[in-house]
Amino acid sequence: xxxxxxxxxxxxxxxxxxxxxxxxxxxxxxxxxxxxxxxxxxxxxxxxxxxxxxxxxxxxxxxxxxxxxxxxxxxxxxxxxxxxxxxxxxxxxxxxxxxxxxxxxxxxxxxxxxxxxxxxxxxxxxxxxxxxxxxxxxxxxxxxxxxxxxxxxxxxxxxxxxxxxxxxxxxxxxxxxxxxxxxxxxxxxxxxxxxxxxxxxxxxxxxxxxxxxxxxxxxxxxxxxxxxxxxxxxxxxxxxxxxxxxxxxxxxxxxxxxxxxxxxxxxxxxxxxxxxxxxxxxxxxxxxxxxxxxxxxxxxxxxxxxxxxxxxxxxxxxxxxxxxxxxxxxxxxxxxxxxxxxxxxxxxxxxxxxxxxxxxxxxxxxxxxxxxxxxxxxxxxxxxxxxxxxxxxxxxxxxxxxxxxxxxxxxxxxxxxxxxxxxxxxxxxxxxxxxxxxxxxxxxxxxxxxxxxxxxxxxxxxxxxxxxxxxxxxxxxxxxxxxxxxxxxxxxxxxxxxxxxxxxxxxxxxxxxxxxxxxxxxxxxxxxxxxxxxxxxxxxxxxxxxxxxxxxxxxxxxxxxxxxxxxxxxxxxxxxxxxxxxxxxxxxxxxxxxxxxx
Amino acid sequence: xxxxxxxxxxxxxxxxxxxxxxxxxxxxxxxxxxxxxxxxxxxxxxxxxxxxxxxxxxxxxxxxxxxxxxxxxxxxxxxxxxxxxxxxxxxxxxxxxxxxxxxxxxxxxxxxxxxxxxxxxxxxxxxxxxxxxxxxxxxxxxxxxxxxxxxxxxxxxxxxxxxxxxxxxxxxxxxxxxxxxxxxxxxxxxxxxxxxxxxxxxxxxxxxxxxxxxxxxxxxxxxxxxxxxxxxxxxxxxxxxxxxxxxxxxxxxxxxxxxxxxxxxxxxxxxxxxxxxxxxx
Numbered sequence: 001x002x003x004x005x006x007x008x009x010x011x012x013x014x015x016x017x018x019x020x021x022x023x024x025x026x027x028x029x030x031x032x033x034x035x036x037x038x039x040x041x042x043x044x045x046x047x048x049x050x051x052x053x054x055x056x057x058x059x060x061x062x063x064x065x066x067x068x069x070x071x072x073x074x075x076x077x078x079x080x081x082x083x084x085x086x087x088x089x090x091x092x093x094x095x096x097x098x099x100x101x102x103x104x105x106x107x108x109x110x111x112x113x114x115x116x117x118x119x120x121x122x123x124x125x126x127x128x129x130x131x132x133x134x135x136x137x138x139x140x141x142x143x144x145x146x147x148x149x150x151x152x153x154x155x156x157x158x159x160x161x162x163x164x165x166x167x168x169x170x171x172x173x174x175x176x177x178x179x180x181x182x183x184x185x186x187x188x189x190x191x192x193x194x195x196x197x198x199x200x201x202x203x204x205x206x207x208x209x210x211x212x213x214x215x216x217x218x219x220x221x222x223x224x225x226x227x228x229x230x231x232x233x234x235x236x237x238x239x240x241x242x243x244x245x246x247x248x249x250x251x252x253x254x255x256x257x258x259x260x261x262x263x264x265x266x267x268x269x270x271x272x273x274x275x276x277x278x279x280x281x282x283x284x285x286x287x288x289x290x291x292x293x294x295x296x297x298x299x300x301x302x303x304x305x306x307x308x309x310x311x312x313x314x315x316x317x318x319x320x321x322x323x324x325x326x327x328x329x330x331x332x333x334x335x336x337x338x339x340x341x342x343x344x345x346x347x348x349x350x351x352x353x354x355x356x357x358x359x360x361x362x363x364x365x366x367x368x369x370x371x372x373x374x375x376x377x378x379x380x381x382x383x384x385x386x387x388x389x390x391x392x393x394x395x396x397x398x399x400x401x402x403x404x405x406x407x408x409x410x411x412x413x414x415x416x417x418x419x420x421x422x423x424x425x426x427x428x429x430x431x432x433x434x435x436x437x438x439x440x441x442x443x444x445x446x447x448x449x450x451x452x453x454x455x456x457x458x459x460x461x462x463x464x465x466x467x468x469x470x471x472x473x474x475x476x477x478x479x480x481x482x483x484x485x486x487x488x489x490x491x492x493x494x495x496x497x498x499x500x501x502x503x504x505x506x507x508x509x510x511x512x513x514x515x516x517x518x519x520x521x522x523x524x525x526x527x528x529x530x531x532x533x534x535x536x537x538x539x540x541x542x543x544x545x546x547x548x549x550x551x552x553x554x555x556x557x558x559x560x561x562x563x564x565x566x567x568x569x570x571x572x573x574x575x576x577x578x579x580x581x582x583x584x585x586x587x588x589x590x591x592x593x594x595x596x597x598x
Numbered sequence: 599x600x601x602x603x604x605x606x607x608x609x610x611x612x613x614x615x616x617x618x619x620x621x622x623x624x625x626x627x628x629x630x631x632x633x634x635x636x637x638x639x640x641x642x643x644x645x646x647x648x649x650x651x652x653x654x655x656x657x658x659x660x661x662x663x664x665x666x667x668x669x670x671x672x673x674x675x676x677x678x679x680x681x682x683x684x685x686x687x688x689x690x691x692x693x694x695x696x697x698x699x700x701x702x703x704x705x706x707x708x709x710x711x712x713x714x715x716x717x718x719x720x721x722x723x724x725x726x727x728x729x730x731x732x733x734x735x736x737x738x739x740x741x742x743x744x745x746x747x748x749x750x751x752x753x754x755x756x757x758x759x760x761x762x763x764x765x766x767x768x769x770x771x772x773x774x775x776x777x778x779x780x781x782x783x784x785x786x787x788x789x790x791x792x793x794x795x796x797x798x799x800x801x802x803x804x805x806x807x808x809x810x811x812x813x814x815x816x817x818x819x820x821x822x823x824x825x826x827x828x829x830x831x832x833x834x835x836x837x838x839x840x841x842x843x844x845x846x847x848x849x850x851x852x853x854x855x856x857x858x859x860x861x862x863x864x865x866x867x868x869x870x871x872x873x874x875x876x877x878x879x
Contacts, residue, residue, distance in 0.1 A: 007666050008708075015709045018702050022695075022732035029734075233745035236640060293641070316641045345733030346845050350691035372691050415843035416794065423797025425745040433793040 037464035044466045045507055048452055049391030052467040052490065052502035060122040061115055063499040066107030068142045068164070071224040076436035079405045080413075081221075082106070084194055084214075085164075086475040086493035087145035087551035091157045092117075093130075094175030099480045099555050101491055102132070102159065103499050104143035110136050112143055112161075113499075121483060131178045132159065132170060138222045141165005141190070145476070145551030149198030149207045151248055153524040157556075162193040162211060164221055171252075184252045191217050192241050198546030199274035199283045200523050200576050202301050206248035207523045207546065212269030212287060213241015227431040231268060234421035234428065235317040237291035240268035245304075262304040267292045271323040271550050275543045276530065277334055278362050281578055283528050286313070288320030288338045294352075298363065312367040318349045322550045326387025326396040327541045328355075328374075328453055332532065334541070336367070339382035339400065339550070343443055346414050350377040351385075351400075376400075376451050376459045381443035384477040384550035388488045389561030392510035394538060395453040399490055401474025405437070406444030413440040445471045448492075472497035480555035486512045486589060488559055493551075511562045514591040517544055520598055521577035525556060528576040529596075533560050534569040562588060621763075622675045625810065628760055629682045632753060636802070639749070642686070642739070648696045649685030655700035656681030663708050677704055683721040683806060688728065689737045699724040699736075710857075713864050717857035719817045726853040729846045738846055739803045750800060757809040766813040772826040773812055774799070776833030784840060807848050817856055819863045828859040 044051040056062070065086040067079075074081050085106025090099050098117035105112050111133040115123035127133035136142040141163035148157040156172035169185045170178040192215035198207045215221065216239060219229045231237035243263050246254035258264060267289035274283040278298065285297040285304065293314045297304040308314020313336070322339035329335075333356050340349040353371035360366045371377035380402030390397040405413070416435035420428055427433050450468045451459035463469065472494035482489045482501070490502040513533065517526035527546040532539060542558045562568075571583040575596050586592045637643045660677035664670065684699045703724030707716040710723070728736045761767045781795035788795075798804055812818070812832060818825050832848075832855045839847035 004667060011663070011705065012709055015702070015705045018698060018705070019727055019731070021698060022728065022735070026732070026734060236745065316643075343737075345729070346737055348690055348735065348737040377691055412843075415845055416790070418845050420794045420797050422801035422803070423745065423794070424747060424750065424800040426747075427793045427797045427800065428745055430793075433791045433797075435788075435790040435794050 033461075036460065036462055039465040041467070041505070044462070045505060048462050048466055049393055049507040049510060050452075050466050051505045052450075053505070054467070054470065054500050055503045056499055056501040059501060060118075060124060061101070061499055061501055063103055063113050063125075065103075065494060065496055065499070066105055066110045067496050068106045068108060068138075068221075070221040073224050073227050074221075074431055076438075077431060077434045079407060079437055080442060081431075083405060083473075083495060084475060084551070085142060085144050086495045086497070087143070088476045088478045088491050088493040088499065089146045089148055089547075089553035090478050090480040090491070090555040091148040091159070091553075092556075093148070093157055093159075093172060095156065096175075098484065099482055099557075101478075101480075101482075101499075102127075102146055102148070103493055104146055104161075104551075105136055106142040106144070108136060108138045108142060110142070112136070112146075117482065130176070131180070135161060135163075135168065144194050145196065147196050147198055147547040147553050148525075148556075149527055149546050150523065150525040151198070151207045151209075152252065153206070155524060157525065160196055160198070160209060162191070162196045164192045164215070165190060167191055167193060167196075167211065181252060185246075186253050186255070187246070188217070188244065188256075190220065191244065192219060192221065194270050194551060195272045195287075196547060197272050197274055198525070198527050199285075200528050201245070201274070201283060201285075201299055201304075202247070203282065203576050203578065204248075205519070205521055205523055205577065206250050207525065207527060208248050209244075209246040209254065210272055210274070210285065211244040211246065212272055213243060213266075214268050214270065214290070215241055216266070217241050228429050230429050230431050230434070231291040232425040232429040234291055237268055238266050239429065240266050240289075240291070242266055243269060243287070261302075262306070263297060265295065265306075267295065270321045271338075273323040273325055273336070273545070273548045274528070275325050275334055275545070276528070276574075277356075278365060280362075281574075281576075283576075286323050286325075286336055288323040290319050290321060291317070292320075293317045294320050294323075294338060307363075311365060313352075313354050318352070321383050322385045324386050324548050325543070326398070328387065328396050328398075329457065330395065330455070330538050330540045332539055332541050334543075335370075337376070337385050337387065337398065339379060339385050341381050341443070342378045343381065343414060346418050348378075351379055351382055353377075370457075374457055374459050375461075376449075379449050380446035383475045384492075384552055386477050386479050386549045386552070386554060388479040388554070388559065389512075390450065390488055390490075390504065390506070391452065392487065392506050392512045392561030392563070393455070394510075394535075394540070394561050394563035394566075395455040396540070397453050398449070398451040398459060399468075399477055399479070400449040400451070401477055401492055401494075402448060403444055403446035403471065403473040405442040406471070406473050407437070407441045408439045409441060409445060411438075411440040413437050413442040417442060444473065447471060448474060468502060470494075470500060472500070476550055476552040478549070478552045478554050479559075481514070481557070481559060484591070486514070509564050511564070511566050511588050513560050513562060513568070513586060513588050514557050515560075515571075515573075515586075516557045516591050516593045517573065518593070518595045519575060519577070520596040521579065522575040522596055526575070526596070527556070530574040531558050531560075532572040532574070533562075534571070535562055535566045536569075557591065622673065624760055624763070626675050626678045626682070628756065629679060629686075629810070633682060633686055636749070642802075648690075648693055649682070651693055652685035652688065652696040652700045653678060653681035655697045656684065656704050659701050659704040663704065667708055679810065680704060680720045680724075683810065684724060687721070687725055687739045687803065687806065689739055690735050692735055695728055695732060695736045699728050702727055712861065713868065715860065715864060716816065717860050719811055719814045719852065719856060722811055722849060722852050722856065726846070726849045729849060738849075745801075750802075750805070753802070753805050757805060761809050761813060764813070766815070766825075768822060769813045769818065769825050769829050770808045773808055773829045773833055776830045777836070780833055780837035780840075784837065787841065804848070807852075812852060817860060819859050824859075824863065828855060831855050831859070
């Protein structure tokens with residue numbers, strides 16, 4: 001046998017080995033997933049420090065989302081067009097110290113629900129009696145989400161309701177009822193919006209409002225002039241809705257200033273989040289866009305500047321559907337999580353975890369996508385996600401929901417979807433050209449992800465092992481300590497599905513501390529205030545958010561897990577007024593109420 | 599993709615005083631141009647590193663295997679085309695599929711041979727294997743040149759010029775005409791809008807497929823009419839796959855039809871040669 005023949009044999013063996021590699025990797029991955037998915041309750045708590053039990057029905061929550069029925073010209077693709085609107089936000093609207101749940105509905109004539117916490121473990125829907133239920137009509141549009149913030153600083157959280165339709169502002173009348181103040185607030189007549197957040201961009205102590213359009217605002221989805229309302233591109237669409245920035249004038253009205261201040265794009269916004277990413281004292285604005293790149297706006301308090309491309313987050317276009325921030329390495333800096341699409345065999349975009357690069361800061365900060373390195377990349381057709389310390393071990397974990405259209409389990413629309421989305425803009429932008437869905441699923445019945453953070457840069461998905469095993473079409477996720485027990489429960493709004501409440505049983509060995517802030521010079525909701533907790537040589541920073549994730553708002557109260565035997569070193573609060581407050585008497589295992597020092 | 603797309607161009611090289619340009623480099627240069635322009639304009643690549651990995655792997659494997667089996671350092675333009683094609687067409691957040699696909703593609707030329715000819719277009723083989731076996735990690739190119747008409751037309755025109763110079767325009771033209779005919783037939787059968795059936799060919803994946811994959815001189819049959827017949831059959835196989843709702847229909851169609859045609863041609867030529875030898879004897 002000469003050397004060429006030997007080389008040929010070796011080559012053939014290596015060739016076969018390489019071809020078999022994907023199959024072997026898949027088997028190893030499947031075995032690992034299986035190992036992680038099998039655990040009983042006590043084993044899950046022992047192993048992961050957390051277990052969830054879905055308790056919605058047993059605590060008095062019986063809510064099922066209804067989708068809208070839009071113009072009949074869209075009948076053939078209705079399930080994918082009318083695919084959003086299930087949203088959840090957390091508020092203590094009556095200031096009784098117990099968090100309540102507001103959930104949106106989207107069917108014409110359907111009712112939104114406000115679940116008041118009865119303080120006895122159960123909830124009662126009081127939306128109708130306080131005037132927040134009957135808000136979904138074809139003439140004025142249907143709900144897509146709601147965010148809470150005390151825009152007039154009277155101590156009670158008001159609610160902004162964004163729709164595919166007329167956005168509405170309701171004033172909270174001392175926790176007893178809500179008054180519609182939309183006209184006084186000078187809000188636009190129609191916006192097809194899927195994201196909004198409260199934040200005080202100019203630090204004047206009054207909450208301002210960002211609102212992001214999805215479909216163009218001149219489209220009435222119930223009365224289409226024509227069918228050319230779809231995105232002009234799957235990755236580069238710029239024919240979506242405009243963005244709005246409403247400056248709070250302090251007298252109950254708002255001035256729209258987006259273009260004047262540098263926010264002027266028509267990408268298809270689906271999520272936004274605002275936080276002080278550079279340590280300037282001003283909240284920057286991150287927008288996740290569907291059918292395109294994300295946008296990052298630096299804010300100097302007076303003007304916004306789009307820097308997505310320079311900072312590294314705004315170059316490769318994907319299908320941004322979520323924006324959440326978290327200090328996942330306890331480094332005092334925020335990473336940004338953006339969800340996208342991953343469908344086996346068709347489209348592997350992968351979710352993005354934008355992490356600030358070591359050695360870069362301020363205006364020069366550079367972000368790297370470390371989703372793959374940290375194992376938080378592949379979800380499915382992903383929507384809402386939130387960071388929170390689910391097992392109180394001192395590291396922020398990540399809860400992600402997936403699933404787009406669950407219809408016929410045996411019929412799949414992906415082939416037709418991939419066919420049309422690859423086409424020219426004239427083809428893709430006209431709904432009439434889209435093949436009929438005919439009851440087929442599109443990334444339906446997908447598993448969720450509960451990624452636990454090991455603190456050293458790796459996350460492990462333990463969703464099924466810890467009880468998060470529903471396969472509804474998840475949209476909006478909110479984290480909240482529903483029963484004041486010192487753990488984060490999870491509330492999930494599902495499209496055309498039930499509102500789920502996952503009650504958390506965390507390991508009692510791990511300790512925690514909460515902060516309930518109230519601004520004085522800053523806005524009274526304290527939205528934008530940052531709390532830095534230093535313990536056992538570690539630190540973690542969190543911000544009070546006026547909306548995050550996908551169409552969601554977590555509890556305003558900030559929850560920090562501290563792990564075992566914590567020794568609290570210091571707590572700093574950075575208010576949006578610019579003041580810094582150091583707490584000497586913060587108590588572990590309690591909700592620490594803090595009013596901004598004057 | 600095309601192993602040596604322009605290798606069939608007459609040996610004549612473009613000659614300028616003091617400048618010699620080898621026609622074999624037209625296709626690699628064109629592909630590099632497409633890649634850079636589309637990435638700088640539309641960010642089509644997962645990252646430079648992944649595309650770089652695909653190219654470097656293809657070059658390295660070609661160098662090593664060429665040295666071992668042919669005893670010389672081979673011209674790398676063919677391997678470069680394979681690498682850059684993999685770098686453009688593979689979409690995966692992971693790194694390993696880029697290296698694996700390039701390695702498999704190049705190795706297929708050395709392993710899957712019959713009577714001195716390799717049977718599969720290298721990148722078509724690598725991509726088909728990966729799409730089929732690593733679906734959970736790998737997908738095909740989904741990002742378009744903005745879904746706009748202008749960049750699409752520029753690439754169609756430039757690609758046509760290059761392929762005309764390579765005397766293989768008839769292959770691309772036959773495929774495109776066949777695709778449209780079958781698209782309208784599918785629309786009639788399925789009831790889907792005809793616009794949705796022609797939509798795929800307006801995207802970049804097809805441009806690369808039409809200009810650089812189905813035209814590969816090393817893996818197409820020799821006669822002009824044979825080439826046109828084979829590419830028509832590729833379009834027909836794709837038509838069948840599309841009726842079965844297979845996403846990567848064109849790749850799988852070429853994967854099956856191309857080597858089959860090559861084998862038939864090799865068998866036919868061998869039979870002819872034997873008969874001639876018998877007659878002579």
